């Protein structure tokens with residue numbers, strides 16, 4: 018054994034091999050008790066459930082560490098090309114269950130805990146999830162990290178270690194109330210601080226020109242303050258391989274513990290307060306989804322993490338290379354939306370000012386390494402920074418952006434002479450009373466690849482949002498349709514269904530989701546069908562229990578579970594579903610003996626705290642819920658539930674219990690959507706518009722297995738061009754009118770006719786998202802849903818076919834496409850350090 022581990026020479030090291038890396042049930046049990054005692058300071062008698070969770074987490078972490086260090090050693094030795102994923106958000110979800118699964122210890126952990134009369138799932142529930150993201154964009158980054166490691170691609174994720182993640186939502190009197198997310202308060206076993214890789218980030222000040230010894234004109238940035246970044250590393254284990262990649266999140270620290278100048282003058286409190294000011298940079302995640310808020314602190318966050326990351330990347334590169342000749346061969350930088358796009362100017366600054374690389378060479382390198390993913394079609398979500406604010410914070414970067422722009426626009430003028438309109442649209446600077454830096458333009462100019470996240474989205478980028486850039490560089494544009502990880506969103510969240518799959522088709526689907534297609538041949542197998550139905554029923558019963566516990570509402574597990582969970586935004590049209598519910602309510606009030614398919618409507622999602630209309634929609638849904646649930650005539654058939662604090666953990670409970678997934682955004686607005694994929698993978702049917710990835714989902718599952726309704730993106734565009742008047746729909750549609758009138762009359766607000774007025778006015782006078790225009794088509798489509806659900810055998814077939822045909826939507830497929838088409842990166846398998854560390 019010593020031969021196999023030349024670096025382990027002592028007797029003690031063999032002990033460590035056993036208790037810190039051993040994979041069998043007996044070793045795990047011993048390690049667990051040891052960690053409980055020596056890290057938590059408890060024995061089994063005294064341990065709280067949280068102590069038990071911590072002890073198990075440390076036990077798993079120990080087993081990751083060896084693989085982690087070894088992976089990094091292999092990457093270093095082979096001087097691999099690595100993918101650096103830059104994202105302001107990672108919505109990771111709980112770590113313990115995922116780590117157990119990926120490292121292959123889930124069953125062993127369950128077994129030894131069971132012997133001790135402990136339940137693994139209960140322990141997993143103790144974990145406070147790291148909610149370091151808002152929604153789809155942040156969760157996508159987390160799925161991509163999982164897939165990169167599972168595909169053995171050398172990668173590092175860079176981001177921000179927010180001290181407060183996405184706020185905790187509670188519902189009081191039907192309104193959203195926000196509380197700070199103090200996720201770190203009981204400690205975090207999943208991170209390792211690396212103060213030795215501290216970096217300094219400068220802010221403010223001015224620039225000065227000078228002539229260097231070689232007679233060359235150069236610029237130096239004289240900053241007026243700086244902040245330190247400490248990296249915290251999170252292990253990202255691949256699924257059942259020996260790869261463990263790193264997620265490196267930066268935390269801000271003051272440069273000096275004392276501001277000496279102030280301290281000398283005796284103002285101790287001020288000195289400490291200044292320190293706190295620096296640390297504010299990584300204090301809190303901005304809670305906006307699909308809107309942009311031009312706050313200085315937000316730009317500080319972006320620059321802070323990007324500068325830390327680039328300095329870190331360069332430090333590691335230079336430890337193996339003496340110039341930048343092969344930088345672009347060893348590194349590729351993917352920017353997750355424009356939030357890290359300041360990196361383009363920062364890399365130029367580092368190369369040109371700090372490493373004295375010539376501008377042209379530096380620009381060539383920069384363009385080769387950066388690639389940009391766009392995630393939105395909403396123009397109000399595009400980032401633009403006022404030039405004045407930008408210049409105060411980052412004076413040198415503003416100069417660099419002006420220089421990039423000057424050279425870029427010269428090129429454009431050459432290709433399109435006398436086309437000043439085009440120049441104005443392409444410019445990195447938006448002119449006007451308040452000049453602004455357009456970050457999407459910077460991202461397009463500074464990247465070699467630009468991608469959208471679903472086919473329609475990419476087409477609309479080319480045709481509309483980024484049309485001028487497409488005209489310049491069509492070859493830069495590619496589509497990479499989003500995907501989701503089947504490990505977390507099937508194996509971990511729906512263990513019964515996962516087991517059924519594995520029993521019938523083996524386990525290959527976990528590494529190659531296309532294999533899930535093999536269950537299609539079982540669609541007529543009675544045993545398989547009844548097992549499938551049984552699992553869905555069980556999952557619905559579990560969710561019903563949760564609802565009873567948290568909402569004190571009793572729901573019928575036999576009813577159709579009709580679910581819309583996602584961030585609240587007008588374009589996502591939660592109101593359309595609410596209007597359907599009110600329509601059913603009206604019908605039942607009119608005709609009490611009406612026989613309708615019983616449904617349980619489940620909503621969940623947060624609103625940006627400053628988004629008044631979205632908050633009013635939440636209040637409206639809760640108000641409808643109250644009226645519906647407390648009316649015995651109606652609540653025999655219908656229940657409406659709003660689940661508070663929708664997050665990744667709750668999502669994992671919800672997807673497996675869903676019959677009908679609501680994907681009803683206005684066509685042309687949702688870039689992709691990813692919950693649509695997670696629902697369908699778990700056997701839900703979709704009611705949806707031709708928007709985002711819905712289109713591709715429908716193509717894959719087949720039109721017969723998808724409930725389609727509504728205007729297409731083109732029709733939306735045409736209707737608006739013709740002049741859309743929502744009032745016409747109100748006037749001509751009796752049922753729609755009845756819905757509006759009942760709300761207007763205070764039917765859901767205890768007679769208060771003002772409460773929901775802003776909501777109704779926005780629909781009657783603008784209806785930007787065409788709720789009225791799509792209302793009738795939606796109601797009709799829901800009728801087809803009800804008909805289909807009456808025929809349980811038909812529904813069951815459709816459910817199976819939906820899962821069976823979701824292979825394409827694995828994030829493994831997305832990552833393979835990025836690797837092949839954008840990154841040119843290859844897998845680097847990591848061999849186990851010793852056979853002993855492999856699971857039995």
Ligand code: F58
Nearest residue numbers: 151153154306307392687688689690691
């Ligand atoms: C989402 N964007 C898209 N942005 O809306 C969704 O269609 C897509 O599936 C998903 O990205 C992944 O591609 C999104 O979540 C944000 O949350 C930003 C956070 C930072 C401020 C601007 C919005």
